[in-house]
């Protein structure tokens with residue numbers, strides 16, 4: 001079975017506010033155990049968390065071995081103040097503050113650094129990307145600082161230009177990567193960037209009535225095309241579902257992501273092998289220094 005290369009154990013796949021309430025005072029161990037059990041039941045023995053600011057993933061890592069799970073966490077994600085990322089992490093304003101956060105992750109025993117370089121798709125309107133992306137220079141410096149401290153970098157990034165820039169800046173994995181284009185895919189392949197599309201987040205929302213299906217279908221179609229291009233270009237692809245996000249349950253999420261990949265690339269004989277190779281790279285790189 002595949003591992004889950006992008007999850008947020010603190011979220012419950014239904015209600016973000018409730019999740020915050022549940023863990024606000026202290027990580028709720030009962031809920032963490034329920035989610036870990038969900039992975040165990042699906043034979044998922046590797047989970048890479050995308051972080052949270054309530055230290056829930058940090059606690060999960062301590063308990064995970066009881067469930068036979070190798071758990072990795074960045075502790076919290078890091079975003080620039082005024083930009084997207086507050087839901088899973090902490091903010092910096094200056095590079096000095098960023099460096100201090102990276103060192104805090106190190107002191108707390110984090111396995112890698114998670115950064116946010118762009119917003120998310122705005123499902124409420126036309127599916128465009130919210131907010132403004134960080135500049136190439138900023139991202140490059142952030143990656144450099146994290147690498148200097150011996151960490152790999154997991155980057156939440158959407159949009160063709162931002163994906164190109166993050167890959168050029170040397171991030172080790174790109175998460176989501178919605179709206180990538182041919183050039184962005186080519187650069188990821190050249191740079192050896194691991195791409196975790198988390199496409200099931202979009203697929204699971206279709207037909208549920210919460211957002212416009214027209215917008216969702218358009219993102220799903222573009223995602224399918226890009227994943228095919230990524231496969232053809234030799235990008236290191238890995239499965240991650242963003243489990244914990246709305247309608248993406250822990251455990252089941254990664255099966256859903258695998259189903260999406262089979263639907264998109266099912267005719268490729270080496271698909272499983274390719275995805276396991278991407279995951280293997282993640283396991284090697286995204287570990288405590």
Ligand SMILES: [Zn+2]
Pocket residue numbers: 006007008050242
């Ligand atoms: Zn995430």
